[in-house]
Amino acid sequence: MNKFGIILSHTYLTRVKTKSFLITTAITILFILLAGNVQSIMHSFGGSNEQEIAVLDETGGVVPALKENLQAGEREMSLHSYEGTETEAKKDVRDGTFDGFLKITSNEDIPQGEYYSMQGNPSPVSERLQQALQPVKLSRAANNAGIDPAAVQQITSSVVFETVALQEDAKTAEEMNSARGLVYVMLFLLYLSVIMYGNMIAMDVANEKSSRVMEILVSSAPPVTQMFAKIAGIALLGLTQFGAIVVVGYIMLQSKQDQLTGGVFQYFGLQGAGAGTFIYALVFFLLGYLLYATLSATLGSLVSRTEDVNQLMAPVIYLIMIAFFIAIFGLSSPDNMLVTVTSFIPFFTPMLMFLRVTMLNVPIWEIVLSFGLIISAIIILAAAGARVYKGGVLLYGKSNSLKDVKRALQLSKKE
Amino acid sequence: MTLTLDSITKTFGKTTAVQNLSLEIPEGEIFGLLGANGAGKTTTFRIIIGLLEATKGRVYWDGSKVTYEKSGMVGYLPEERGLYPKLKVKEQLIYLGRLRGMKKADIVKELESWLERFRVPEYMNQRVEELSKGNQQKIQFISAVLHQPKLLILDEPFSGLDPVNVELLKRAVLDLKENGTSIVFSSHRMEHVEELCEHVCMLQHGTPIIHGRLKEIKRSFGKKNLRIHADFDLEYLKHTDGVLTFSSVTDGCVLQIDQETTAEHIFHTLQGKGFVRKFELEEPSLNDIFIEKAGTSYE
Numbered sequence: 101m102n103k104f105g106i107i108l109s110h111t112y113l114t115r116v117k118t119k120s121f122l123i124t125t126a127i128t129i130l131f132i133l134l135a136g137n138v139q140s141i142m143h144s145f146g147g148s149n150e151q152e153i154a155v156l157d158e159t160g161g162v163v164p165a166l167k168e169n170l171q172a173g174e175r176e177m178s179l180h181s182y183e184g185t186e187t188e189a190k191k192d193v194r195d196g197t198f199d200g201f202l203k204i205t206s207n208e209d210i211p212q213g214e215y216y217s218m219q220g221n222p223s224p225v226s227e228r229l230q231q232a233l234q235p236v237k238l239s240r241a242a243n244n245a246g247i248d249p250a251a252v253q254q255i256t257s258s259v260v261f262e263t264v265a266l267q268e269d270a271k272t273a274e275e276m277n278s279a280r281g282l283v284y285v286m287l288f289l290l291y292l293s294v295i296m297y298g299n300m301i302a303m304d305v306a307n308e309k310s311s312r313v314m315e316i317l318v319s320s321a322p323p324v325t326q327m328f329a330k331i332a333g334i335a336l337l338g339l340t341q342f343g344a345i346v347v348v349g350y351i352m353l354q355s356k357q358d359q360l361t362g363g364v365f366q367y368f369g370l371q372g373a374g375a376g377t378f379i380y381a382l383v384f385f386l387l388g389y390l391l392y393a394t395l396s397a398t399l400g401s402l403v404s405r406t407e408d409v410n411q412l413m414a415p416v417i418y419l420i421m422i423a424f425f426i427a428i429f430g431l432s433s434p435d436n437m438l439v440t441v442t443s444f445i446p447f448f449t450p451m452l453m454f455l456r457v458t459m460l461n462v463p464i465w466e467i468v469l470s471f472g473l474i475i476s477a478i479i480i481l482a483a484a485g486a487r488v489y490k491g492g493v494l495l496y497g498k499s500n501s502l503k504d505v506k507r508a509l510q511l512s513k514k515e
Numbered sequence: 516m517t518l519t520l521d522s523i524t525k526t527f528g529k530t531t532a533v534q535n536l537s538l539e540i541p542e543g544e545i546f547g548l549l550g551a552n553g554a555g556k557t558t559t560f561r562i563i564i565g566l567l568e569a570t571k572g573r574v575y576w577d578g579s580k581v582t583y584e585k586s587g588m589v590g591y592l593p594e595e596r597g598l599y600p601k602l603k604v605k606e607q608l609i610y611l612g613r614l615r616g617m618k619k620a621d622i623v624k625e626l627e628s629w630l631e632r633f634r635v636p637e638y639m640n641q642r643v644e645e646l647s648k649g650n651q652q653k654i655q656f657i658s659a660v661l662h663q664p665k666l667l668i669l670d671e672p673f674s675g676l677d678p679v680n681v682e683l684l685k686r687a688v689l690d691l692k693e694n695g696t697s698i699v700f701s702s703h704r705m706e707h708v709e710e711l712c713e714h715v716c717m718l719q720h721g722t723p724i725i726h727g728r729l730k731e732i733k734r735s736f737g738k739k740n741l742r743i744h745a746d747f748d749l750e751y752l753k754h755t756d757g758v759l760t761f762s763s764v765t766d767g768c769v770l771q772i773d774q775e776t777t778a779e780h781i782f783h784t785l786q787g788k789g790f791v792r793k794f795e796l797e798e799p800s801l802n803d804i805f806i807e808k809a810g811t812s813y814e
Contacts, residue, residue, distance in 0.1 A: 103614060106610070106613045106614055107614070110610050114602070114606075308599075311597050311598065311599060311600055312593070312595045312596065312597025313597040313598055313599055314597065315566070315591075315593040315595065315597060316591060316593065316597060316611060316658065317611075317614070318566060319564050319565075319566055319586065319589070319591045320583075320586050320611070320614040320615055321583060321586070321614050322583050490566075
């Protein structure tokens, strides 16, 4: 095996065996399992949540229409025509026989409702009942006034309004939705990866430096090889972690298929996304990871104690946060000038250009240009990083400023 | 394969770490690089193995620079010891050995025999952080020599070791030399240098002030030590011509004299004064030379 492979496998294997890695992965998987089963869990605690409601209908004939209106919505509410008196009904509610009591009276033949429950506050239940009673009242009132039901229909229905795109290949609303979902997923993945794995890379480098094993390493293998082998090793580690999570998530979705057909995917609208979008997502993700990972490794080589890593990583976190916030803003207005301009800045490209590519029709030259910019940024960073890395590993002492970059560069060159 | 340093100069900003250093280290020899703290030894080592780039001058080994292609033939024991504290000795050396181009099976075999030799076979599966400092140093030494390098750089290899372990390591260094490894090493312990090296170079503020074969350096130093143990008072020798320093010891004194004829002269003056138990003319120790040249003691 060449040195790249040796360092890569070493980075991966020593990390994957650590307790902290196993624990974080286990906790994440547990969290996903919990989130996925939240409904069943709530059920097992609360038992049946069905609301039993007694209805005393003084007008007569409202209950069937009310039931019909309610049927479309919740199943968890059942109405029972009450035969006793109002006082008896209230007592039953106090005793817990019923969850609530609805009294329907009539005012000039227009139905009115009064809802009694223990709390008496407006609740989802009372709101549903009110909504169900509204159409009943409307038709009664119309009927009393002698208006044709068809005319009522026309008055109350909402206006017909359609949007039409003139551009031939404009995205449909469905496509926009799916794009938005994918951008969300991408934003979070990239954000998390950079914060988690970028930090891990910087820590790893700083660790080797603080234990002084670095000098032996740098004398055995070229710094660039070391840097990229480490980046690749941590990437593989990330894949393992994400892989485990995705597999668990998938199995869970499969087992609950009847409950949520396509649930999560539908929610994010991922079903509508084409293969091209996924390829873009992959490429932008990889480029983004590479860029930030290179930056992290470079910064990691500048500190001599692991405690200083966080301090130096702060600017990296700020960068990805700025990108994240512009992207969140860009989701609602992807054609904004700010988004357009910043999508060419390499540190923001993976999020913002991806957002634009999926949500708008971006001319191909813009995409190529952004690719070119980010790739050259990676190359420049890697070249500078390798030199800083080589000099930085010989640099010990208090370090927390950009002056160290200069000193590290000085150490690595002839002068 | 000869290691040649051709007028090396290295500056960091305004400070000059090494100035115009030229060395030639023949194959299969132990070369001693001496100097006070901060004299430029570690910088020189780093330049030799390519960690630092010389500002001026060149390093050749076997006709060309020491590059990463050759790293399998080079062993390095840095002054600042460094191993992964959390890794077991075996895992650690497998990793470092593979980076130097060894096969895993060979590493384990070699490591076993080295641990046996250093009388610590039980450390195989222990974490480095659990070992004492001296034992960590043994492991570090093994990591530098495991791949049987042709060029071995040892920066202060014996510091922090007890006399038994110093002997073990010294023996190992000599065996490596027998097998044809060129070794460059630095030490503050002059007796180690005298014992091991044929050629030495002494640096002061980055400039070589003594350089050559150890025997010749001693001879050309001129000054010698004269040890006299006698039953009578020797104080009067203080004022003899050619006596540079006088120091009393139990039973007598040790003089530093400018040349051999002075000793002859003193020998004659002693006649008839009483019983002389000991009269010994010693070569100057490297320590004397070092103190004289560098003006600092490291004993």
